[in-house]
Amino acid sequence: MSPAAAPAVDATEIRRRTRELLTAHPPATTDRTDFLKARFDAGLAWVHYPVGLGGLDAPRSLQQVVDAELAAADAPDNAPRRIGIGLGMAAPTILGFGTDEQKRRFLRPLWVGEEVWCQLFSEPGAGSDLAALATRAVRDGDDWVIDGQKVWTSSAHVARWAILIARTDPDLPKHRGISYFICDMTDPGVDVRPLRQITGEAEFNEVFLSGVRIPDSHRLGPVGDGWKVAQTTLMNERVSIGGSRIPREGGMIGPVSQTWRNRPDLRTHDTHQRLLTLWVEAEVARLTGERLRQQLVAGQPGPEGSGMKLAFARLNQQISGLEVELLGDEGLLYGDWTMVRPELVDFTGRDAGYRYLRSKGNSIEGGTSEVLLNIVAERVLGLPAEPRNDKDVAWKDLSR
Amino acid sequence: MTAPTQPPAATPEQPSATPDLLYTQDEEDLRSAVRALLADRADAPTVIAATESDTPYDPRLWEALATGIGAAGLLVPEKLGGQGASHREAAVVLEELGRSVAPAPYLTSSVVATETLLALARDGGPAAALLAELASGARTAVLAVPFATPPSGARAALTSLDGTVRGVADAAVADVLLVPTAEGLYAVEATAPGVVVEPLVPLDLTRPLATLTLSGATGTLLADADASTTAVRRGLLAGAGLLASEQLGIAEWCLTETVRYTRERHQFNRPVGSFQSLKHRMAQLWLEVVSARAAARNAADALATGSPDAPLAVAVAQAYCSGVAVHAAEECVQLHGGIGMTWEHPAHLYLKRAKADSIAYGSAGTHREAVAELAELPAP
Numbered sequence: 001m002s003p004a005a006a007p008a009v010d011a012t013e014i015r016r017r018t019r020e021l022l023t024a025h026p027p028a029t030t031d032r033t034d035f036l037k038a039r040f041d042a043g044l045a046w047v048h049y050p051v052g053l054g055g056l057d058a059p060r061s062l063q064q065v066v067d068a069e070l071a072a073a074d075a076p077d078n079a080p081r082r083i084g085i086g087l088g089m090a091a092p093t094i095l096g097f098g099t100d101e102q103k104r105r106f107l108r109p110l111w112v113g114e115e116v117w118c119q120l121f122s123e124p125g126a127g128s129d130l131a132a133l134a135t136r137a138v139r140d141g142d143d144w145v146i147d148g149q150k151v152w153t154s155s156a157h158v159a160r161w162a163i164l165i166a167r168t169d170p171d172l173p174k175h176r177g178i179s180y181f182i183c184d185m186t187d188p189g190v191d192v193r194p195l196r197q198i199t200g201e202a203e204f205n206e207v208f209l210s211g212v213r214i215p216d217s218h219r220l221g222p223v224g225d226g227w228k229v230a231q232t233t234l235m236n237e238r239v240s241i242g243g244s245r246i247p248r249e250g251g252m253i254g255p256v257s258q259t260w261r262n263r264p265d266l267r268t269h270d271t272h273q274r275l276l277t278l279w280v281e282a283e284v285a286r287l288t289g290e291r292l293r294q295q296l297v298a299g300q301p302g303p304e305g306s307g308m309k310l311a312f313a314r315l316n317q318q319i320s321g322l323e324v325e326l327l328g329d330e331g332l333l334y335g336d337w338t339m340v341r342p343e344l345v346d347f348t349g350r351d352a353g354y355r356y357l358r359s360k361g362n363s364i365e366g367g368t369s370e371v372l373l374n375i376v377a378e379r380v381l382g383l384p385a386e387p388r389n390d391k392d393v394a395w396k397d398l399s400r
Numbered sequence: 401m402t403a404p405t406q407p408p409a410a411t412p413e414q415p416s417a418t419p420d421l422l423y424t425q426d427e428e429d430l431r432s433a434v435r436a437l438l439a440d441r442a443d444a445p446t447v448i449a450a451t452e453s454d455t456p457y458d459p460r461l462w463e464a465l466a467t468g469i470g471a472a473g474l475l476v477p478e479k480l481g482g483q484g485a486s487h488r489e490a491a492v493v494l495e496e497l498g499r500s501v502a503p504a505p506y507l508t509s510s511v512v513a514t515e516t517l518l519a520l521a522r523d524g525g526p527a528a529a530l531l532a533e534l535a536s537g538a539r540t541a542v543l544a545v546p547f548a549t550p551p552s553g554a555r556a557a558l559t560s561l562d563g564t565v566r567g568v569a570d571a572a573v574a575d576v577l578l579v580p581t582a583e584g585l586y587a588v589e590a591t592a593p594g595v596v597v598e599p600l601v602p603l604d605l606t607r608p609l610a611t612l613t614l615s616g617a618t619g620t621l622l623a624d625a626d627a628s629t630t631a632v633r634r635g636l637l638a639g640a641g642l643l644a645s646e647q648l649g650i651a652e653w654c655l656t657e658t659v660r661y662t663r664e665r666h667q668f669n670r671p672v673g674s675f676q677s678l679k680h681r682m683a684q685l686w687l688e689v690v691s692a693r694a695a696a697r698n699a700a701d702a703l704a705t706g707s708p709d710a711p712l713a714v715a716v717a718q719a720y721c722s723g724v725a726v727h728a729a730e731e732c733v734q735l736h737g738g739i740g741m742t743w744e745h746p747a748h749l750y751l752k753r754a755k756a757d758s759i760a761y762g763s764a765g766t767h768r769e770a771v772a773e774l775a776e777l778p779a780p
Contacts, residue, residue, distance in 0.1 A: 245418070247414055248413075248414050248415065257775075257777060260777055261776060261777070264778075264780075267778075267779070267780035268780055269779070269780055272772070272777075272779050272780060273765075273768070275777060276719075276768040276769075276771055276772055276777060277719075277768065279771060279775060279777060280716050280719045280720055280768060280771060281720070283716050284691045284692075284694060284695045284716065284720045285691065287419075287421065287691075287694040287695055287697075287698050288690060288691045288693075288694040290418070290419075290421060290694070291421040291422070291693070291694040291697065294420070294421055294422050295422065298422060300422075304690050307686065307687040307690055307691075310687055311687060311691065370680070373679065373680040373683040373684065374676065374679060374680075374683075376683035376686055376687070377679035377680065377682060377683040378679070380683075380686060381659050381679075381682055381683065381686060382659070382663070383659060383662070383663060383671075383673045383674065383679050383682065384663065384670070384671045384673055384674035385674060386674055386675075386676060387670065387674070
């Protein structure tokens, strides 16, 4: 397992290793999970991760060499959208703060997709003000005992593990008394209930934690450092945009533009003007994302990323709203209100009414637009923070 | 965001190549030179004082910009007497001119008139000779069309060198007038008999307008009617596309200045910039400026590379950036409070320039109509 003897890894070497993997485990005749495990063990899962943990300590940009070779060979992937929380949030946090044993135990089944992860952060009383969270973790021998309630938890009903933040010291100010844990979702004290939303389905859950026992060996980072650890998780949540090129009309503007072209009977002057305005804004948002991508490739990451989520949230809402209105009679109908618990969120695959309702969440999930505007104002523009009265007060003395 | 799931048939025409939306080191060096010159010769009090004189133009500033830095010849190939650069570099010059709102006939002469002549200068002749003079910065020329003319309005309005053209930008400072007529495109000396250039009172004092009256004037015929229309359209397309970079510069200045002011200005015992209602407005402007930069760079790159996507890139940039510059300037006035309403503070110069720019070379609505055609989203 020692990486000491590893040769310098460049694009040529990575291509050679990828072809070696494909020869030893031909995708056509290899079980999907076996192939993914072999790929992980060859260091070709995420090449920028360390040797022995699915990577080769190589530059992140070389991942595209692996992906292109594997796509050409029709190799299976790990269905990244299905395990997005694990890949995008749990993995970088475990890599950054986990012990060697935790990294070895969790990263491989996470990446392969054998173990799905969810995130137990938000609470009914701690949304935008996440640091106010009230779920308690009390030390009991080698374990921590968890009591509290979490909410907006996607994938909780299929998850094997969760990343969890809980309060370990209510006598400290709110940011300082939090610790970060890995929670076993099969613990009998974990109760996952579907949370039906405005679309009719239950994409999220509420999760009740009653006397859940977590061994101290499943703590990530020092006791009381949970807020700092959580920043890594949340930063990775917002970085995900900008990785790949978006085609023109690639987002929600695509379906409504096609409807416009295919259905002359629906056209009115008013909807035409609004469609053109939104088409231009969607095209500019696409270009802004492309410029951000070029900056990242050139090694000049800009602060633009924090703005992209704001732009897309507003655009998705306005475009889908226009689309429902454009459809007229048909806009009065809705595809299906049946309460289901989908494993994946599909933003554009369903009817306009669904898109309209689901996109209302775009300005709430992953940081509300109001909070993101504060972040842009303070961190990008350097505007002064609002005066606060909650930073130096013990958590237990805060009003709620 | 998740990947969209769309049938391949729904994919519209895609850009032919990925545009380069960043700035090169050469472009950044050019920016530094132009910014230093403008800081030296065109600070706000100087510009305000100049707008109250007979002519707001500073000949020494123009000479340093056009000839010293060589900005006048950026679009012109070296063999035709220019710098052999492109619209990408000219766009950077216009960002800086937008940031300072200095009066200079750069957009009108070094972009629109120059680009019009570039379409006609292939075989030498009078167009090439005039082009070389413009590229060197020795002379200036303007296209004798109303400043509001969009690229789609390139067809000549005059039948011959007789008649009136209202609202010609920078005509007062131009040595040569390029006059599209039904007979073709003429180059007319501004001082020739039968030419009267009468200044108007413009909304934007930093870009003077004039009415041009021709009665029995004579000039040099540069192109026949068809070639004229094509050349004028090309000139106006470049003008509209690079105007987006000027608008970006205006918006950037307005945002930077508003952030600076609201951090310093105290009311209610705290900086007014700490109030969330103001912060959100400035954060929203920042997002618009970031987006305008992508749209403006895309238009400049499409023009520079002669991309078939250029007409759409220009229409998108104009449809978007006009509103951003106006919004930024309006917010700048409002968030400065009373001081923003004064003649002494330069905010009004930016508001007037932004509002005038939103009409120049076609309004946002006119450019959205172009988008409707180019993106196949037809009107009812």
